[in-house]
Amino acid sequence: MAVSREKESLARVLAHEGGYSNHPSDPGGPTMKGVTQRVYDGYRKSKGLAVRSVKGITPDEINAIYDRQYWDAIRGDDLPAGVDYVLFDGAVNSGPGRSIMFLQQALRPAYTGRIDGVLGIGTMAALKADKNSDALIDRICNARMAFLKHLGTFGTFGRGWTARVAEVRSIGQAWATGQVPQAASFYDGGQAKAFVEDANAAPSTAPADLATGAGTGGLGLSGYLYDLQNQLSPLSYTSEWIGKVVVVVALASALLAMGGIGYRWYANRKAKHLAAALGTVPA
Template sequence: MAATREKESLAKVLVHEGGYVNHPSDPGGPTNKGVTQRVYDAYRKGKSLPKRSVKNITMDEVGEIYDRQYWDAVKGDLLPAGVDYVVFDGGVNSGPGRSIMWLQQALRPVYTGAIDGVMGIGTIAALKAINNNDALIDRICDARMNFLRHLGTFPTFGKGWTARVAEVRAIGKAWATGETPRAASFADGGQAKALVEDAKAAPSTAPADAAIGAGGGGLGVSGTLQGLQEQLSPLSYASEWITRIVVILALISALLLFGGAAYRWYTSRKAKRLAEALGATPA
């Protein structure tokens, strides 16, 4: 890739990140130019410097943090033009490991390794085997958007994230095809950190299991009553009421049984989609 790609990519990422922000719903907490207070504290500690507010971060510090903790972490210098920027921007917003997972998902079926967020030999080899980076960028951004939609913070920041990813997609594809990319623009909310810790919980199968259990038990009871009804058949009045009870119980039990099975299928399907969005299963 071009030697200047990191600086060009960083310039666009910084536009997306904006300045200082401390939104109560942003899991990143106090953040300035995309650098969270936690990351800044760790950086200053590593240099034996005292803590200070991320509001006061210098551009030299910003450049060093982005270079070491994001660009180098995603091995930006080994990635093709356009793909480097797309993976870099995703790493800043959701962590390098998460962005690499989107790349690995997008490389299927050429990439057959684990979706583990590690830019290893297998991922690099699969990337070199791809001859259409324009389409690859589309798949990376699709995986990223699928992840974002499964976050509990999406209702708050989804509009900004969607605008950011759309622009990242356009800029990345322009670079991939040798065109001049458009200027980056800031979308409010797009700078909020999108972290897996905020993923929606998988739906519980407990209600389905309870319904199936109750339905099966009800059918067993109706069978017992049916046997009792046969014993009391000479007593026509009692037999008639037991028949009604048996029919009603059987209908309710069947509804519980089939309804529970349907809900279990629904929850299993949602759980699978969530796992795919989070990279827990092959995409």
Template sequence: MTASREQESLARVLAHEGGYSNHPDDPGGATMKGVTQRVYDAYRKSKGLALRSVKSITSQELFEIYDRQYWDAVKGDQLPAGIDYVVFDGAVNSGPKQSIMWLQRALGPLYQGRVDGVIGLGTIAAVQACNNHDALIDRICDQRLAFLQHLKGWKTFGRGWSSRVAEVRSIGQAWATGAMPQMANFVDGGQAKAFVEDATTAPSTAPADAAAGGGVAGIGLSGTLAELQSQLSPFSYTSEWIGKVVAVLALVSAILAIGGLAYGRYARRKAARLAIATGTAG
């Protein structure tokens, strides 16, 4: 750990992560101080070491994982004070790619590249061109919170995630403005991993399309029956009966068509918001 802010940032990340956890609804599974069993297994394999429980992770292993897989992955040493910590904490909780995407989107027109979760020269240049780091941190945290609200785990972990993001925002902005940042506090649930794979499913437009199509077809059929009614008008009883059928069919068809179109619009808008929030928009 070479940079002073890296050490201070890590201290706050570890406070948010707590100790060992293995909540059945946490997609990270068994986790110790923010390091999942899967990440620890990969680290041990890369060292040619036997696999073991993440509960046994040493301080040196912990520091190496955080340094290489999170701080270096987001190029923390090249980011301004406060922004480095905010992006680092997001990387630990949701993966470096997702956290970098929040940064890229938060940069707005300053960043002209693709929102791809890869922090290259273009992203660094855009950050350096930003003259209001306090506001940038606000936008990054807003992006993160919107992402979290679209995850299946929000009902279970939403309170903890919200508290964590609020503290990350406050700590990051303190650093950005030259103030002394507070220490982080552990809130149960805030340590749960928040991965894009856990995103809610977009509503299907198939029922809406079927309803709208059926309604349009029904309206067409009611027109055909209306024409038949006019041809049978000399036969008053039959004509009256067909008239009632036409009225009912037209009403039901109109409800189906309007309802189907309305729900289809709602479903497509919700799917679009989900794609934007989770970074899966094409």
């Protein structure tokens, strides 16, 4: 775009990131102002410098890392006002590829390509065709929240992430509509990294298969017992006893089979929602 909002966006991202953190449940590990030790090590090595604690990162190094690895990675200067900041903040929190996936999900159905985290020709064409950045930012943030809610660490950091994304949405939409955006605040837990590696696993359909199989087998057994009852009908006492067993087995088997079918529907539904949130299928 004609005017770069990198400096203003970075100021707000840094407010969200706070200072040094090293929460045992944060997959980012030791982090200073949003830069993890791993990212800092990579940066230092690329410059031929010895690695050191991320606590010692300098302002110049912070600016260089954010510029090259996050702002340039999401092509910030080529994005509409507000969208640039929203993707930038998402990139710092979950990685540039993941943040671009939020955008691709939000651009459906205009964007028909793969949700692959690559800001290529198809994604940029769909973005250019979208004339309502305000609404687009809503959808990007919705996709981001859906992703966060499917992470195993949401129980620990969910409140902070939710507050952070709400503020990102507000700031981004202010830029998109030509208003002056508010300053950003720090929310405890909101600085924790949100990576797809921490996503919840889809529920297994094995219990459903087991229950359905057992129910089907039980129905078969009840049919056999019913035939046996007919053969023993002259022996009224035995026949009556078998009849009661047939009813019990049939009811239990039907419940098992129905439960298996119901659980399979539930498991498949959860798996579909998980896949959509993680961008593994078209949203």
